[in-house]
Amino acid sequence: MQNDLGLGRPSRRALLTAALTAPALAATTGTADARPRRPLRALIATNEPWGTYHVRPLLTEAARRGWRLTQLVPDPAQIAPDDPVPVTTPGQAPPADLIVVTGAGDWPLECADRFRKLPLAASALAYLGPAEAPGARRLRPRLRAITAPSPADARSFGGYLGTRRPIDVVGSPQTDTLPVRAPEPGLVLVLTSVTHPDETGEAAPGTELLLAAAERLRASGRRILVGLHPREDRTLWDRYEISAVPSLQASARAEAAIGIPGTIFPLVTAVGTPLVGCTDPALTVPAHLLAVCSSTIDDPGQAVQAVADAELPPRSTIADAVGPIGGSTARLLNVWEKTARSGRPHARPH
Numbered sequence: 001m002q003n004d005l006g007l008g009r010p011s012r013r014a015l016l017t018a019a020l021t022a023p024a025l026a027a028t029t030g031t032a033d034a035r036p037r038r039p040l041r042a043l044i045a046t047n048e049p050w051g052t053y054h055v056r057p058l059l060t061e062a063a064r065r066g067w068r069l070t071q072l073v074p075d076p077a078q079i080a081p082d083d084p085v086p087v088t089t090p091g092q093a094p095p096a097d098l099i100v101v102t103g104a105g106d107w108p109l110e111c112a113d114r115f116r117k118l119p120l121a122a123s124a125l126a127y128l129g130p131a132e133a134p135g136a137r138r139l140r141p142r143l144r145a146i147t148a149p150s151p152a153d154a155r156s157f158g159g160y161l162g163t164r165r166p167i168d169v170v171g172s173p174q175t176d177t178l179p180v181r182a183p184e185p186g187l188v189l190v191l192t193s194v195t196h197p198d199e200t201g202e203a204a205p206g207t208e209l210l211l212a213a214a215e216r217l218r219a220s221g222r223r224i225l226v227g228l229h230p231r232e233d234r235t236l237w238d239r240y241e242i243s244a245v246p247s248l249q250a251s252a253r254a255e256a257a258i259g260i261p262g263t264i265f266p267l268v269t270a271v272g273t274p275l276v277g278c279t280d281p282a283l284t285v286p287a288h289l290l291a292v293c294s295s296t297i298d299d300p301g302q303a304v305q306a307v308a309d310a311e312l313p314p315r316s317t318i319a320d321a322v323g324p325i326g327g328s329t330a331r332l333l334n335v336w337e338k339t340a341r342s343g344r345p346h347a348r349p350h
Contacts, residue, residue, distance in 0.1 A: 039065065039066040039067045039068060040065070040067045040068075040097050040098070040336070040337055040340055041067070041068045041070070041094065041095060041096045041097050041098070042067070042068070042069050042070070042096060042097065042098045042099070042100055042336055042340070043070055043071075043072055043093055043096045043098070043099045043100070043111070043115065043118070044069060044070070044071045044072065044099075044100045044101075044102070045071070045072045045099065045100070045101050045102070045107055045108040045111035045112065046071070046101075046102045046103065046107070046108065046125070047102060047103035047104075047105035047107065047108060047126075047128075049073055049074050049107040050073055050074070050075075050078045050079060052071055052079065052083055052085035052087065054102065054125040054126055055069065055071050055085045055125070056084060056085055057173035057174050057176075057329065058173055058329055058332070058333070059084060059085065060329075061173075061329040061330055061333055062333065065333065067333070068086070068094070069085075069086065070086045070087065070088050070093065070094065070096070071085050071086065071087045071088075072087070072088065072089070072090055072093065072107075072111045073087045073088070073089065074089065074107070075089070076088065076089065090111055090114045090115070093115075096115070096118055097118070097119075097340040098118060098119050098120075098121060098336055098339060098340040099111065099112060099115045099118045099119070099120055099121075100120075100121045100122070100123055100336060101120065101121075101122050101123075101139065102122070102123055102124065102125045102126065103122075103124075103128055103133070103160070104133035104134075104135045104136045104138070104139055104160070104161065105133075105135070106135075108139075109135045109138055109139070112138070112139060112142070113138070116142075119144045119339050119340055119342065120139065120142040120143055120144060121143065121144055121145040121146070121147070121335065121336055121339045122139060122143055122145075122146045122147075122157075122161060123146070123147040123148075123332065123335075123336075124147065124148040124149060124153050124154075124156075124157040125149075125173075126262075126263045127153065127156065127262065127263045127286055127289060128156060128157055128160040128286075129156065129159075129160060129284055129285075129286055130155065130156045130158075130159030130160060130286060131159065131160065132159060132160060132161070132162040133160050133161070133162075136160065136161045136162045136163075137162065139161065140161065140162065140163055143161075143163075143165075144339045144342065145168065145335050145336075145338070145339040146158075146161065146163070146165060146166075146167045146168065147167065147168045147169075147170050147332055147335050148167050148168070148169055148170070148323075149169070149170065149171055149172040149322070149323045149328070150169060150171070150172070150266065150288075150319075150320060150321055150322055150323030151169055151320050151323065152266075152286075152287075152288030152291075152320045152321045153169075153288070153321075153323070154167040154169050155288075156286045156288065168331075168335050169323050169324065170323070170324070170328055170331035170332045170335060171322075171323040171324040171325060171326075171327070171328030171331060171332075172266075172267060172322065172323060172328055173328050173329040173332065174248055174267055175267060175270055175322065175323075175325045175326070175328055176325075176326060176327065176328050176329055178248075178267075178270060178271055178325065179248070179249045179251075179252035179271060180252060181251075181252045181271050181272040181273065182252055182253065183252075183253065183254060183255045183273070184223075184253050184254070184255070185255065186221065186222055186223050186255065187222070187223045187225055187253055187254050187255055188217050188222045188223065188224055188225070188254055188255065188256055188257065188258060188307055189225050189226075189227055189243075189247070189250055189251050189253070189254035189256075189257040189258075189259075189268075189273070190210065190213075190214050190224055190225070190226045190227065190237075190240070190257070190258055190259055191227050191247055191257055191258070191259025191260065191262070191264060191265075191268070192207070192210065192226065192227065192228050192236075192237065192259060192260065193207065193210075193259070193260035193262055207236070207260070209278045209280060209297075209298070209299075209300060210258070210259060210260055210278045211236065211237075212300035212303075213258060213278060213297065213300040213302075213303035214226075214240065214258075214303075215300070216300050216301065216303045216304055217258070217303055217304060217307060218240075220304045222304075222307070223241075224240045224241065225240070225241050225242075225243055225250060225253065225254065226240045226241065226242045226243060227243050227246075227247030227250050227251070227257075227259075227264075228242060228243070228247070247264050247268075248264060248267050248268065248271065251268040251271050251273045252271050252272075252273070254273050255273075255307075256273065256274050256275070256276065256294075256307045256310040257273050257274070257275050257276070258275070258276040258277075258278065258303060258306070258307055259275070259276075259277070259278060260277070260278050260280075260283070261277045261278075261279070261283075261285045261289040261290060261293065261296075262289070265277070265289050265292050265293070265321075266288070266289070266292050266318065266321035266322045267322065269292045269312055269313065269318050269321070269322065270318060270322045270325060272312065274294045274310035274311050274312050275292060275293050275294060275310065276293060276294055276295055276296070276297060276303070276306045276307055276310055277289075277290060277293035277295070277296040277297070278296070278297055278298075279296045279297070279298050280298070281298075288320065288321045289321070291313060291317050291320075291321060292313050292317060292318065292321050293313075294306070294309065294310040294311050294312070294313070295309070295310070
């Protein structure tokens with residue numbers, strides 16, 4: 001959802017700079033052992049500096065292990081008080097055994113530079129296109145491990161990082177608790193993306209097409225349930241029923257889903273719900289997200305027939321795009337643990 005920053009509020013760049021130049025008051029030097037003490041302590045920096053939704057699915061398994069996962073943010077005041085993900089600025093970061101980046105955007109790069117003496121892992125928690133990121137070369141020499149949810153994501157993430165190194169395919173944490181599909185007659189799930197860019201991340205074109213397609217579907221007699229992206233503008237969709245549960249869980253109720261292709265798409269096919277993708281000339285989508293679509297549309301007039309004809313892709317396509325199901329969070333954290341154990345002693349950020 002687009003934020004109203006108001007006059008006089010610091011810009012995103014100012015907040016990033018302030019966070020990274022603040023004194024490291026609480027990040028202290030740990031023991032001299034090469035192996036970190038238990039519980040393992042990991043810092044996480046994402047391409048969406050204030051977007052904690054990719055880290056939330058990891059919390060249950062981390063708590064079971066007694067681990068501490070902390071997301072690095074430019075300003076904790078921008079995080080909702082009830083957000084379950086622990087956050088901190090780099091200058092206030094607690095002692096850590098590992099830093100994890102989920103991409104090579106400005107914020108992960110600057111956080112990785114700040115914590116140069118910690119072992120570094122890169123984990124794809126959301127899809128990224130296969131074109132090499134401009135800053136990926138800054139990460140490559142330090143990377144101790146790379147993970148991705150699926151073989152298809154691994155190919156895309158490898159291109160994004162500009163590497164042909166082996167990538168651990170661990171599955172998606174969201175598939176650890178897949179809902180049982182029970183489709184309701186006539187129900188279509190609309191999967192939104194982000195209409196307006198904000199300081200947390202960029203927007204994805206295609207919302208006007210998706211809005212018009214939803215109206216065509218409702219006019220045809222379909223019931224519309226909206227699965228909002230965590231940053232989408234809710235007011236654009238308040239004419240419809242908005243799901244009170246996460247989109248993946250809501251997909252189990254739908255006969256079919258339609259939306260702007262995103263990270264959630266392969267996971268919805270894992271539930272067993274077929275998908276129609278809304279594409280826009282300005283939208284660049286990795287091939288594996290299009291591959292899980294029954295069809296794609298670029299005109300709202302195509303929506304009704306495309307949803308009526310929607311079917312799942314071949315099992316091999318789903319497996320390639322989804323990766324292993326069940327135990328995915330444990331596999332991901334096992335890689336992080338191995339990376340931390342093989343890393344250097346705890347250190348202050350430089």
